[in-house]
Amino acid sequence: MRSPARQQRRQQLIQQYVLSRRTMLALIGLACAPALEMCLGNKSYATAPDLPANQDIPTLPQKNNSAIQLERQEQLSAVRLQYQLAFRLPNAVRVATLPLQEVFDQAYKNNREILSQKIAANQQAFQQSPKPFVTLEDYAAVFKVLPLPDIAKTFKSNDTFAKQRLSGPNPMELTNVLSLNYNLFEKLGITDEIFQTVLLSQTGKADESETLNSATQEGRLFVTDYARLDSTHVTLKSNRFLTAPIALYYADRSRSHSRLIPIAIQLGQVPKESLLCTPMDGVDWTLAKLIAQMADFNVHELVRHLGQTHLALEPIALATVRELAARHPVNVLLKPHFEFTMAINALADQVLINPGGYVDIIFGSTIESSLNLTTLGISEFFNNFSNFALPNNLRQRGVDERSVLRDFPYRDDGLLVWDALLDYVSQYVGIYYRSNQDVIEDFELQNWLQVLRKSVSDGGFGIVSLPPRLTNRDQLINLLTQIIFTAGPQHSAIAWIQYQYMSFIPNMPGAIYQPIPTVKGTMQDESSLTHFLSGIEQTFAQVNVIASISNKVDIKAFTDFGVNSFQDPRAINVLKSLQDRLEVVEKQISQRNQRREEYYPGFLPSRMANSTSA
Structure with missing residues (x-):
């Protein structure tokens, strides 16, 4: 007869290593029905039992004995010496010296070299028989080896101009007038008469009852306001010109289709003093669109792309590696999404944002002014961090509802990916954090949060809008989801699409080379517009850098983590569930693209990268 002690020990082992029927069913559901938890509408957490002690299995520090806790602290002390900080x-904090483990791998280097050779061959082919840019169409001649973007065929179209607010490289500016925190019509010099005349010319329908006020109240008016480019923030180079335009759009929602109609562009922030152009103004309207596109180029590259992905993510990556031990589950989760980020930013220091680098050559403002815009963009991001979570950002801009803006590919496809990631992170967090108390007691996690939110002047990383403490799993899940989404899908959506729109100068110029007009009728025809655009040197600087930063050089698929792959079988099951769900998302987006007038690849999982790496 077994002794009570042996029976008790046997029962403990069973509880530790044998899966309950309920837990087994939950894991089967994770592996076989990745969308099940979404269909049920409930937030669920993985409840698999603890695995035996294994140094490759992530653990929370408070669950370790004192010897392992000491080992974790020693490891972090060594890491902090490797990852010392600079500005x-x-x-924007950066790593002082790039550690060996952060450099590009050989496959990445090989792919970048192939791309660089192609870019150089393209420029050399043009230089063999260079021709001046007499017409806007002449800019197509710079694409000798590189493919001519499709936008070169349609860039003059008003529909093409408007669609770029919805599915172009910068879908972050469009805002419903109802959601503005200021009165737009105090700074935009448009009247009901102008509005109705433009509507009639663009839709063929006269409706005197549709006024600026009624269209605003119906949620039909949208704006892109580039006020951050106002001259108070910017110092211009000689022979370069910049303004802070405002573009107004109307959502035409018929039963059969919907479209965004450009109504007017004001070439500055002061009504009456700044020229207002409409689609009826011929070549002046074409120039106004060029100037608005230039403003969008500046805000996209300096603020949304460089500031709010690349340079905002490196401090988070540094805090993660310096404050969370290698075996911490949050470190393990985030590590694949920081791969090569420090390396690509270090490369940018050498060729992109340095004096004489690409930013200095392409943009109209001085390098100091350009980087000041980036600094302001980072501050906006860090001071309002949760506002940049995709659902929150869409809601704050008043573009979250299909009833208001029916066709918005960035929103519609992005939310599919966001929801998949949110469920994935929820399942992953549930493996290691069984309760809110586990979050509260995780001292490494709380230290990580504290250094993230501490101001830069106090030795932190400056994300001051983060909460004082993490007190529950939902807080942690939302934070991690936003970090992963920003590093992978968001960067992929706004970066890999750039070549299609931003390499063709007449669609999105980096700078304007003639004074911003204050009156209409000074130009005879469109050939005059080439004087406002770049010459050969600046043109190739823009084409070359856009070609370089628009390609996914790291060929690993999204969720293929390579050397950073999970070792915990429970986490592997959760990752497999995400991969299965993303296959469904891929099919959904592909089906949508078949119905759309314009193909939108931004959030196709097959095109996304794990990290901000190019």
Whole structure:
């Protein structure tokens, strides 16, 4: 007869290693029905039992004995010596010296070399028989080896101009007038008469009852306001010109289709003093669109792309590696999404944002002014961090509802990916954090949060809008989902699409080379517009850098983590569930693209990268 002690020990082992029927069913559901938890509408957490002690299995520090806790602290002390801190911008911390484990791998280097050779061959082919840019169409001649973007065929179209607010490289600016925190019509000099005349010319329908006020109240008016480019923030180079335009759009929602109609562009922030152009103004309207596109180029590259992905993510990556031990589950989760980020930013220091680098050559403002815009963009991101979570950002801009803006590919496809990631992170967090108390007691996690939110002047990383403490799993899940989404899908959506729109100068110029007009009728025809655009040197600087940063050089698929692959079988099951769900998302987006007038690849999982790496 077994002794009570042996029976008790046997029962403990069973509880530790044998899966209950309920838990087994939950895991089968994870592996076989990745969308099940979404269909049920309930937030669920993985409840697999603890695995035996294994140094490759992530653990929470408070669950370890004192010897392992000491080992974790020693490891972090060594890492902090490797990852010492320096400043890239006043509010953007960088790694002082790039550690060996952060450099590009050989496959990445090989792919970048192939791309560089192709870019160089393209420029050399043009230089063999260079021709001046007499017409806008002449800019197509710079694409000798590189493919001519499709936008070169349609860039003059008003529909093409408007669609770029919805599915172009910068879908972050469009805002419903109802959602503005200021009165737009105090700074935009448009009248009901102008509005109705433009509507009639663009839709063929006269409706005197549709006024600016009624269209605003119906949620039909949208704006892109580039006020951050106002001259108070910017110092211009000689022979370069910049303004802060405002573009107004109307959502035409018929039963059969919907479209965004450009109504007017004001070439500055002061009504009456700044020229207002409409689609009826011929070549002046074409120039106004060029100037608005230039403004969008500046805000996209300096703020949304460089500031709010690349330079905002490196401080988070540094805090993660310096404050969370290698076996911490949050470190393990995030590590694949920081791969090569420090390396690509270090490369940018050498060729992109350095004096004489690409930013200095392409943009109209001085390098100091350009980087000041980036600094302001980082501050906006860090001071309002949760507002940049995709659902929150869409809601705050008043573009979250299909009833208001029916066709918005960035929103519609992005939310599919966001929801998949949110469920994935929820399942992953549930493996290691069985309760809110586990979050509260995780001292490494709380230290990580504290250094993230501490101001830069106090030795932190400056994300001051983060909460004082993490007190529950939902807080942690939302934070991690936003970090992963920003590093992978968001960067992929706004970066890999750039070549299609931003390499063709007449669609999105980096700078304007003639004074911003204040009156209409000074130009005879469109050939005059080439004087406002770049010459050969600046043109190739823009084409070359856009070609370089628009390609996914790291060929690993999204969720293929390579050397950073999970070792915990429970986490592997959760990752497999995400992969299965993303296959469904891929099919959904592909089906949508078949119905769309314009193909939108931004959030196709097959095109996304794990990290901000190019």
